[in-house]
Amino acid sequence: MSLLAGPAVADVKAGVDAWSGGEYAKAVNEWREPAKKGDPDAQFNLAQAYKLGRGVKQDLKIAEQWYQRAANQGHLQAADSLGHLLHYQGRIKEALPLLQASSARGEPRAQYLLATELFNGVNIQKDWVRAYALMTRASAAGLAPASRNLAEMDKYIPLEQRQKGVALAGEIETATAQKRAAQVTGFPINTKAPVAVAKPIDVPPSKTTKAVEPGFPGTIPALNGKTTQPEPAKTAKKPAAVAGSWRIQLGAFGSEANAKKLWASLQQKVDGLSGTTYSLVPAGNLSRLQAGPFANRSDAEAMFTKVKSAVVGQGCLIIAP
Template sequence: MMSSKTVGKPLGAKIGLAALAFAVAGTPALADVKAGVDAWTQGDYNGAVKEWREPALKGDADAQFNLGQAYKMGRGVPTDLNIALDWYRKAATQGHLQASDSYGHLLHYQGKIAESLPYLQASAARGEPRAQYLLGTELFNGVHIQKDWVRAYALMTRASSAGMAPASRSLAQMDQYIPLPDRQKGTVLAGELERQAGKIRAQQTAGFPINTAPVPPTGRPVDVPPSVASPSSEPGFPSSIPAAPSTGPVTSAPVAAAGVKKVPVAAPAPTPVAASGAWRIQLGAFSKESSATGLWTSLESRVSDLASLQPYLKAAGSVTRLQAGPFATRGAADAMCEKVKAAGQACIAVKN
């Protein structure tokens, strides 16, 4: 729940899951799934959910995945991450790769790290950057899985090469701790992982089962540098991970996640961008906190530069204001506002 304090709390940037297309062809429910996709694209979220529910109950994996997205975002249905997780699980069990990505990510972000690791490993193996980032973080810290700095460096290198700025920042901090010979091995391994990804992706797309056996715990204390807990929101998304461009839970394109409350998440290095500054941009004021988080999720997919900012919910009486920043100068905040306005959203520069 929002506090009545005037200090805004970090909302945490969300991620949208970039995954491969996977369709269940030849099922009678496919037409209903397509009708739901059309309704979603037109903004009729209630209609989309209605079209997907029956096929999902009958076992259509695409419909199950899309319902998971709807419940995660709170579109057409109330936001309910547990229901979203259940739909993802049903679809992932059938081999739906997008659902498998989403299931692993959501498990991790809810703090169910051990359960998430097999899915993160499968996603990372086929080249999914956000899974590579999260798995690299776990391998670096060595808390929930055996520490492996060579593989951690390789995975973080792959995620950085995919354009993830937080991975690049984590990689820079890893350079301070990982010995040069291990970094060199990690760089070589990153190339091997890239070459293997296509084959593994083809195997998983063809229905090869994902190994979901629990990952053995470390079973011993680990001597790693202390990690920096970055501000985040339930379900625990690292605060500086950008959202992937995405428009809706169609059968071949995922959607960014919805944000809720703050929980701590350990990461090897990602510190918030522009950690100080007297200015923010204000994107709207709402009577419901969920409306503010929904707007941020929508804007992330339309204005890529927002990915580098920290969003905030600021309580003012019965109103919740959505802000982002910080910026060192008003000019910088105004420049960002121009980009936001170009996407059709009102925006003003405000003092912290």
């Protein structure tokens, strides 16, 4: 078996390089044999090709089969993608166990979809506190539809449950960070179009028609059965972390006046909080009340503990730079 492992990995990497250069059919040919021999990275990448219809004719049934085979071997990205695909096809009950596992690892799209199901309570027992917590985490990860749905949730979920949701979101953040650390990435392919180089390289066009990827990005289910279209993907790089930019989040409000009212109240109750600066960070229709900055995570955690001790039930999150 060790003799097969080296060449198989080499073939998978060669396929990734071909894919990155826009040679999708060549990439598929590189992955097919390793996938048949059981290489989970090749199986995952082959599933991606069939889902997108690049290098092969789009076939969601075949994509599902390859995702399943890779997921059965513990390939976490394949399990994530399989859950998304099943949900996209309306096979909610089949998707839920996968979405729950992905969500527990901190996968934002799974958190978004699971939060929607928990809010609506059609295919799973309704739980507005957990729904708000998961939607908060998905929003913090940058999913624009999640930010919009948080604003919608504010219209239905009582303030007390929203505050519990924010507190739970902090606990979820800590728990998922530990699981993400153990995740194996392998050789995942980049599903975005290749970036143009200074000197274009002539590559024969694929004979197949490029298809729109189903699921995400695409039509994303929103609350109460409605659908929303996500904003175009942003290609700007995340700025590097700056020392002293740790903050704590004290809540999310549809009204800035309510956020400022809470800030005034907390300053009187929490020792040392008045020495920080508050900011209102826009997120869709919400204003997120944050305080800081703190020099490091330890200082942020210290203030987090003071807030939780001084005001029972007060939601609080640690915001990394």
